[in-house]
Amino acid sequence: MSASPPIDTERPPSGRIIFVSAIFAAAACGIVYELIAGTLSSYLLGDSITQFSLIIGLFLTAMGVGSFLSRFITRDLIAWFVLGQVAVGLVGGFAALIGFAAFAYTDLCQPILYGLVVVVGSLVGLEIPLVVRILRNLSTLRGTLANVLSADYLGALAASVVFPFALLPRFGLVGAGMLAGLVNVLVGGAVLWRFRGDVRRMSGVLAPSIVLAIVALGAGLGFSHRIVGRLEGALYQDEIVYTKQSQYQLIVITRWRNDLRLYLNRHLQFAAIDEYRYHEALVLPAMEAAARRQRVLILGGGDGLAARQVFKYRDVERVDLVDLDPAVTDLFQTAPMLTNLNKNSLNDPRLHIHNTDAFRFLQDSTDLYDVVLIDLPDPSRAELGKLYSRTFYGLVGRHLAEGGVMTCQSTSPFRSRSAFWCIAHTAAAAQWGPEGSLQMEVRPYHTLVPTFGTWGFILAGVRLPPTTDLKISVPSDYITTAFLPGLFVFPPDMSDIETPISDLDDPKVVELYEYGYHKILD
Incomplete structure (x- = not known):
């Protein structure tokens, strides 16, 4: 049996502590870079599952490459560790900014993002092998590995908690990257200071590099909002009057003359000039x-525009509005330009806001409603597919009072015909009540919104009155009693087609939605 490496008694335990602490901080920064890359690629390129899968796979593979390459570093291990911290701090810190710029000004965003992930992952992969080799004379190999890997995993856990709840909402993607970069560089600086006697040969290069990196990242952090504002300005046609990165999404409002537009993660939600339609x-x-x-x-x-229409009816006594993001509802409750648009509907005493997931709200609530209006994002991602599933519509049905009805926005029957009819068929297939005895009658309809083109909806309820009996009894700018029946008539190129049913474990609607839009765009 081989003996454990001897402990170097000339170095106090503080040397071991500082390196273990460095691994904790470096691991946290590495996870932050990975999360930033995944979020940014999903935000810019779409399809979050594919993008996060690719980012995670590339990052882990690159870490393996970095670990392999560490074998070729045979001397000045501490200096190389410090240099690695400076390099990963600069590349990782500026990665989000570079990604935004690449998307705004080039057609090479995807390869540039993936290239940055490979570089950052490789530099992160160098860290643990170098630290283990540095510490092998301060403890047994068993103790060194246990300490280093524990610090690495704990750092990853800390970052995974802090990133969505603190870093992203407070600093945004670019600012969070800059802050993580600063931490990496400061870790390198702390190690350099503690072991300055061991790296004299390279201190003339390392110390100025650390100072310059701190200045660059500090300036980037300080001006990150201004820089991102300029880059976002290149992504939108009109003047940006408001932007905020919330815990859930990037909120942008633009203005051109009297037309306000809301974008969530770069997807247009409404244009004030025709949202009433x-x-x-x-x-x-x-x-x-x-x-x-x-x-x-x-x-x-959460913009209050549907609620504005609801409050045209004087017999409405209570409205429960469920929107996941409090940043959206707070904005549309307080900003004068937006409260003017929604006629201050979110501040009506009859309206009660619930900032939670719609699916969870339906699971937890026992209330019954006369009308359920579903104004959720299109099923463009797997996590949104559950909101268009048979289970979801069954939950909606359980909350319908006798004679209650539901309307759901159902994407475009022209651009994504299969997804539209999949939503209609899925709602019709939903069952609830004793032994699944209750189902909804579903009537699809569509209208024209100039900004979006032809848009589809479904009207559903256990028992629906004839369409010809519906009378519009409130003032309106678009929908009239005479006009209403025509909405339920579909031309041949948007007529009913056979589709699968979308379920929680197999969200077919997402696949059909993506196929439909890609077919139109191609």
Whole structure:
């Protein structure tokens, strides 16, 4: 049996402590870079599952490459560790900024992002092998590996908690990257200071590099919001009047003359010049088809525009609005330009805001509603697919009072015909009640919103009145009694087609949605 390496008694335990602490901080920064890359690629390129899968795979592979390459570093291990911290701090710190710039000004965003991930992953992969070799004379190999790997995993855990709840909302993607870069460089500086006697041969290079990196990253952090504002300005046609990175999404509002537009993660949500067409089509048919209108549930609709239409009906007594992101509802409750647009609907005493997931709200609530209005994002990602599943519509059905109805925005029957009819068929297949005895009658309809083109909806309920009996009883700018029946008539190129049912474990609607839009764009 081989003996454990002897402990170097000339170095106090503080040397071991500082390196273990360095691994904790470096691991946290590495996870932050990985999360930033995954979030940025999902935000810019779409398809979050594919992008996160590729980013994680590339990052881990690159870490393996970095670990392999560490074998070729045979001297000045501490100096190389410090240099690695400076390099990963600079590349990782500026990665999000470079990614934004590449998307705004080139057609090479994807390869540039993936290249940055490989570089950062390789530099992160160098860290643990170097530290283990540095510490092998301060402890047994068993103790060294246990300490280093424990610090590495704990650092990763810390970053995975801090990133979504603190770093991203407070600093945004670019600022969070700069801050992580600063931490890496400061770790390198602390190690250099503690072991300055061991790296005299390279201190003339390392010390100035650390100072310059701190200045660059500090300046980048200080001006990150201004820099991102300029880059985002290149991504939008109109003047940006508001931008904020919330815990869940990037919120951007643009203005051109009197037209305000809301973008969430770069996806247009409404244009003030014609949003009334969409929201009248979403709200008025359901409000007129319901047996009563006292209690209304809005899933999504954090901009208050659907609620504005609901409050046209004086017999409405209570509205529950469920929107995941408090940053959106707070904005549309307080910003004068937006409260003017939604007629201050979110501050109406009859309206109650619930900032939670729509699926979870339906699971936890026992309330019944006369009208349920579903104004959720399109099923463009797997995590949104559950909101268009048979299970979800079954939950909605359980919350319908007798004579209650539901309307759901259902994407474009022209651009994504299969996804639209999949939503309609899935809602019709939903069952609830004793032994699944209750189902909804579903009536698809569509309208034209100039900004979006042809847009589709479904009207559903256990028992629906004839479409010809619906009368619009409130003032409107678009939907009238005479106009309403025509919304339920589809031309041949948007007519009903056979589709699968979308379930929680197999969200077919997401696949159909992506295929439909890619087919149109190609």
